[in-house]
Amino acid sequence: MRSKRLNLDAYETDKIRLGYLDVYDAITAPWIDKEIKLLEVGVYQGGSLKLWRDYFPRGTIVGIDRKLPQHFQRGERIQVFAGSQADKEFLSKVANETAPDGFDIIIDDASHIGELTRRSFWHLFDHHLKPGGLYAIEDWGTGYLDDFSDGKRFDPKASILGCVRSMLPRRFSRRIKLPVPCDSYGMVGFIKELVDEQGAASIAMGQKASWRRSKFKNLLITPGVVFVTKAAPDISAFPNPVPAGDGLGKTTISWSTASISAGKVCVSVDNRQESLFGGSRQGSAAANWIRAGSTYEFRLYDSDHTRLLAKVVVRRATE
Ligand SMILES: C[S@@+](CC[C@H](N)C(=O)[O-])C[C@H]1O[C@@H](n2cnc3c(N)ncnc32)[C@H](O)[C@@H]1O
Known part of the structure; x- marks a missing residue:
């Protein structure tokens, strides 16, 4: 404290x-x-x-x-x-x-x-x-203060009526006169x-x-x-680790730059050179080629690829 x-x-x-x-x-x-x-x-x-x-x-x-x-x-x-x-x-x-x-x-x-x-x-x-x-x-x-320049005293009747009306079937609710909605x-x-x-x-x-x-x-x-x-830039994978099984495994990568500007997602397999995986401000895409024994690092960059915003490492479960 x-x-x-x-x-x-x-x-x-x-x-x-x-x-x-x-x-x-x-x-x-x-x-x-x-x-x-x-x-x-x-x-x-x-x-x-x-x-x-x-x-x-x-x-x-x-x-x-x-x-x-x-x-x-x-x-x-x-x-x-x-x-x-x-x-x-x-x-x-x-x-x-x-x-x-x-x-x-x-x-x-x-x-x-x-x-x-x-x-x-x-x-x-x-x-x-x-x-x-x-x-x-x-x-x-x-x-909520009626003596404040843009305030207004709270009117519980108006709110409660509004709430009650929304819960009633339409044929009843139309008969209830709703006062001016308050505090909006x-x-x-x-x-x-x-x-x-x-x-x-x-x-x-x-x-x-x-x-x-x-x-x-x-x-x-x-x-x-x-x-x-x-909100902060974020990239995640689900499921991660990718469950073990026959053939290649699948995960879904979701990302957001949490800003109005676009982003770019790249992936590096086993620390090798990265390749482009996706590009937009936010999105999600499947990666259905996850092998056991490899490490996949998905990196979210800003649109001109100068700043790493977030990353997630994906692996495949062994059993
Ligand atoms: C509640 S006092 C601030 C108190 C201070 N933060 C403290 O804790 O000691 C509000 C202040 O907001 C300023 N103020 C009011 N309207 C403003 C506006 N449109 N732009 C900038 N300041 C404003 C007033 O001049 C006043 O000094």
Whole structure:
């Protein structure tokens, strides 16, 4: 529990009072001692930037706010920039200057307005978050507050009726008048959009549309903070090892570059020169020529074959 090793009285940030650090502690453990790049959108007086600087002792902390605090001391692994979270050009300029290989962690604690949060999320997530990186959206529950600029008080009647109607046979359900659906816009609507992205593969199957993986490895919705982990490039074989038997064995190789760019899959048999096996952003193909005693290394590269993204070694079981 990293935060328990810090003197939390030294930092002025509501993350402490709201108990968010207990959740961050559980999720950020793999990054603690690494040379990470962290971006926080929403600086206020800079208390959380100082907290993250000490929380990640080898990290570089970058803060963005449309209005920076007047006397904030930069340096010591903290950089700050003035601009809006809605300005994609500004976001890219800061990212290219401070984290050209992408951020490891991005935290949005800025406007808490659905449309602005959405705009910066998709831009930063797609272009400036590393594969396997973490994106946290704080205070998403503001979307349920009727005194928040794009909030709306939760209306349980509308939700329950909607749910009941969907369970009834059509001849009954048509007789029930459904009030305007609640909480499907603003911040809460945006969070529900993230649920749909997590379900992208199932949605495609349901619609018999061309299949695609979710851009998310996982999505965790906690009472105060939503965490999205970006999918990373992946290649796998099933079954592996390939069962023993007569003749040649068969496995299916599946891969995804987890990005918008294409990939290339090559195979090297017994460490010899590789040959092309497949090429696309994601896909799967059968390898029905697996021999006992040989080692097959399937390698997923970026499209120009300069970067190895992932690999899997396939063998045949001996009995
Ligand atoms: C909740 S405070 C940030 C608190 C800080 N992260 C902490 O924990 O101490 C929200 C900040 O977001 C900034 N903000 C609001 N709308 C913004 C926008 N559209 N772009 C950038 N920053 C914005 C505000 O100026 C304010 O300083």
